[in-house]
Amino acid sequence: MKILIVDDNKVERLILLKVLQQEGHQVIEAETGTQAIEAFFEHSPSLVFLDVLMPDIDGYEVASKIKSAENSMWVPIIFLTSLTDAYDLAKCIECGGDDFVSKPINPIIIKAKVNAFSRISNLYETIEKQKREIQFHNDHLIQEQEAAKRIFNNIAHRGCLGAKNINYHLSPMSIFNGDLMLATETPMGSVRLLLADFTGHGLPAAIGALPTSEIFYGMSLKGYAVSDVMMEINSRLHRVLPRGIFCCVITAEIDPFDKTITVWNAGAPEAYVIDMENENIELIHSNHLPLGITSPLNFKYEPTVIAFSENHKFLAATDGIIEATNSDGDMFGGDRILETIKSNISQPNLCETLINQIVVYTEDADQGDDLSLVEITMPEVSLQDEVQKHKSQAQTGTLDSAFSMCLRGKSLGKFDPVPMILQNLVECRELINHRTRLFTILSELFNNALEHGVLGLDSAIKNDKDGFAKYYQLRTDKLTKLKEGFVEVKFDHRPLDEGGEVVFDVIGTGSGFNLEEVLNKPKNSFSGRGLPLLMDLCHSLECFDEGRHVKAVYRWNVED
Amino acid sequence: MSSYIDSNALDELRILMGDELKLLYETFLEDATAKVQQLEGVAAEQDFDKTGRLAHSLKGSSRNIGAFYLSDLCESLEKSAKIESSDNWKFLISDIKDSFERTAAEINHSILQ
Numbered sequence: 001m002k003i004l005i006v007d008d009n010k011v012e013r014l015i016l017l018k019v020l021q022q023e024g025h026q027v028i029e030a031e032t033g034t035q036a037i038e039a040f041f042e043h044s045p046s047l048v049f050l051d052v053l054m055p056d057i058d059g060y061e062v063a064s065k066i067k068s069a070e071n072s073m074w075v076p077i078i079f080l081t082s083l084t085d086a087y088d089l090a091k092c093i094e095c096g097g098d099d100f101v102s103k104p105i106n107p108i109i110i111k112a113k114v115n116a117f118s119r120i121s122n123l124y125e126t127i128e129k130q131k132r133e134i135q136f137h138n139d140h141l142i143q144e145q146e147a148a149k150r151i152f153n154n155i156a157h158r159g160c161l162g163a164k165n166i167n168y169h170l171s172p173m174s175i176f177n178g179d180l181m182l183a184t185e186t187p188m189g190s191v192r193l194l195l196a197d198f199t200g201h202g203l204p205a206a207i208g209a210l211p212t213s214e215i216f217y218g219m220s221l222k223g224y225a226v227s228d229v230m231m232e233i234n235s236r237l238h239r240v241l242p243r244g245i246f247c248c249v250i251t252a253e254i255d256p257f258d259k260t261i262t263v264w265n266a267g268a269p270e271a272y273v274i275d276m277e278n279e280n281i282e283l284i285h286s287n288h289l290p291l292g293i294t295s296p297l298n299f300k301y302e303p304t305v306i307a308f309s310e311n312h313k314f315l316a317a318t319d320g321i322i323e324a325t326n327s328d329g330d331m332f333g334g335d336r337i338l339e340t341i342k343s344n345i346s347q348p349n350l351c352e353t354l355i356n357q358i359v360v361y362t363e364d365a366d367q368g369d370d371l372s373l374v375e376i377t378m379p380e381v382s383l384q385d386e387v388q389k390h391k392s393q394a395q396t397g398t399l400d401s402a403f404s405m406c407l408r409g410k411s412l413g414k415f416d417p418v419p420m421i422l423q424n425l426v427e428c429r430e431l432i433n434h435r436t437r438l439f440t441i442l443s444e445l446f447n448n449a450l451e452h453g454v455l456g457l458d459s460a461i462k463n464d465k466d467g468f469a470k471y472y473q474l475r476t477d478k479l480t481k482l483k484e485g486f487v488e489v490k491f492d493h494r495p496l497d498e499g500g501e502v503v504f505d506v507i508g509t510g511s512g513f514n515l516e517e518v519l520n521k522p523k524n525s526f527s528g529r530g531l532p533l534l535m536d537l538c539h540s541l542e543c544f545d546e547g548r549h550v551k552a553v554y555r556w557n558v559e560d
Numbered sequence: 561m562s563s564y565i566d567s568n569a570l571d572e573l574r575i576l577m578g579d580e581l582k583l584l585y586e587t588f589l590e591d592a593t594a595k596v597q598q599l600e601g602v603a604a605e606q607d608f609d610k611t612g613r614l615a616h617s618l619k620g621s622s623r624n625i626g627a628f629y630l631s632d633l634c635e636s637l638e639k640s641a642k643i644e645s646s647d648n649w650k651f652l653i654s655d656i657k658d659s660f661e662r663t664a665a666e667i668n669h670s671i672l673q
Binding site: 008009010011012014015018019022053082103104105107 | 572573576577580583584587588591613616617619620621623624625
C-alpha cells in the first residue's frame, strides 16, 4: 500500500515511517501542507496520515483540498493529533477526514488503523470496479435493446395502423412489454387486425413477436383466411416458445362488402363491438386458450361474426388497462372501461379518452407506457382501384401454364385452396399487381361452388339481423357432416399480345346456382355482392350445367 | 537513578527503530535544541500564539522519544499560552531549559555513545 505521511515534526515522521515500513508499505513523506497536496497528486497514495498543526497550511485545509479534488477513487485520510478537545476532533471528520489517531504515535494502533482502512479501501475498489462493470453492461444492454428494437419494429411493423379509420395507443418499447399490434389490408379488401400480449417482459416476451408478425403479414398478403393464419401462429408458437410463455390474442377482420366483423378472442380481456347509433355494446369474451399452449390437433378457431356498419366501432385492449392500479392498490377494471365507453360512446377517439382516464385514475402520467389499445371503424373500400405497388418485371414464371386442383369430401371446406392457387398464378410476376382482383375472383368462385353448390346454402339467410351467425353455423354443421361431393378449380393462363388471359373453370357437385337469378337481385343486399363483383372484374363470366360449372375469364394488360 | 528518558518507552523504540534509534535521537536533539532556543525568544515577547505552537510541537516530539517529564512541562506551557496567561512563564521556561539540558545529557551519555 502506498501511504503519504504529512508531519512537520521530523521525530514523529521517523517513527511513523518505521512503523509503516515494517509492515511492508511504501511511504511518501511531506513536511508541510503545500508539500502534502503536491505529493498527493503526484503519487496518488491509497492512504494519508495527516498532522493537524503545521506551519503553512493546516491539516484541515489539506484534507478538504484533497477530498474536493478527488475524482473517482476514495482515499482515506487519518489525522494525527495530540488535540483532545472534542470540537477539534470533530473538525477532523467535518473537513473530510475519515478517522484520527492520537499522538504520541502508538505502533499497534497505527498498524490496526492501516489494516482496517485497507479493508475498506479494497471494498471501495471492488464497488468501483463493479460499478464500472455494471455501467458497461448496462450501456451494452441499452445498445442491444435499441438494435433489437429496430429489427423487431421492422419485422413487427405497424402495417396499416396509420389508416384514418384506426386509432391506437402503443408504447415504442411495447414489444419488450410483450405487446404486439398488427394490421393489414387483405387481398379480399378487408382489414385485419391482431392485438397480441405475450407473457413476460424483455427479450423472452419479444421473441414470439417475430414469427407472429411474419406469419400474420405473410399469410394475410397471400389471402389466407384468419383461421389458417391463427392456426399457423398457434402451431409455430407451440413449437418455438419455451414453457410458460404464450400469447393472448384478439383478432378482428372487417369485411366492408359483407359489412361484418369477425372477432376471435384467445385468452385476452373482452373486446368491444360498439354500436354508436343504438348505444349498444357487445362484449367478445375469450373462448380459447392463448396461442402457443394448445397442440395443433386441439386448436379450434370459433369466431363471433357480427354485422358491422359505419355506425360501429371495434375496440380491444391488452390487460394493462384493466390492471392499471391506483395508489390504493385498486385496479381500473373492466367495469370502469365499459362505463367509460358508454359515457363517451360517440367520441371519435376512444383510445385517447381511455388513456386519459387511466392517467387520472392512477395519478401517474407514465402509466400510459404500459397500455396497448386499438379502435377501428369501417374502412373505406379500395378494391377496385388497387394501388400499383410493384413495377412490372420481365415475363417470367407461370405466364403460359395450366393448373388444376380437385378437393373432395374430407378436404373440402377444411382446406382453403385459394391462397395456394393464387400463389401459383402470381409466380408470373406481372400478376402481382392483380393479386387482390384474382383473389376475389377465385374465392368468390370457390365459395359459391362450395356453399351454394355442394352445401346448398341459401345466402338469403344472411339478410336477417342475426343472419351471419346463423349462416356460418349452418355452414360449419354441413361441412362437418359432408362426406361426398367435390369442387374442382382449374386455371389456364395464356399470354396475349399486350398481356395475358387467365381462364378459370370451377366445377362442383350439388345443386349449383342460377346465375341470372342472382344477378337480378338488388346490388346492395348482403348476399348479392359476389356475382356482380365478378362481372365487374372479369372479361367474361359464363355458366354451364345448371350452374355447376362456371367459367370466368380475366384479362390483364402490361399497362395495368 | 532518576531518568529523563522513560526506560519502557526506550525499550519499545529500540525494538521498533533498530539501527535507526540513534538517528531518531539525533534528530530529536537537533529539532529540540532549536525549538527551546526559539521558545525563550517568543516567550520573552509574550507571543502566546508562537509560544503555544512551539510548546505543542516540543511536547509531541519529547513524548514520542520517552522524555515524559519534558513533555509534561511543555504541556503546561502550551495550556497557559492557550489561556494567554504568562504569570508562571519565567519558571516554566527555565524548567524546560533545565529539563531539556538534562534530557540531552542523558541521551548523549546512554544512547548516542
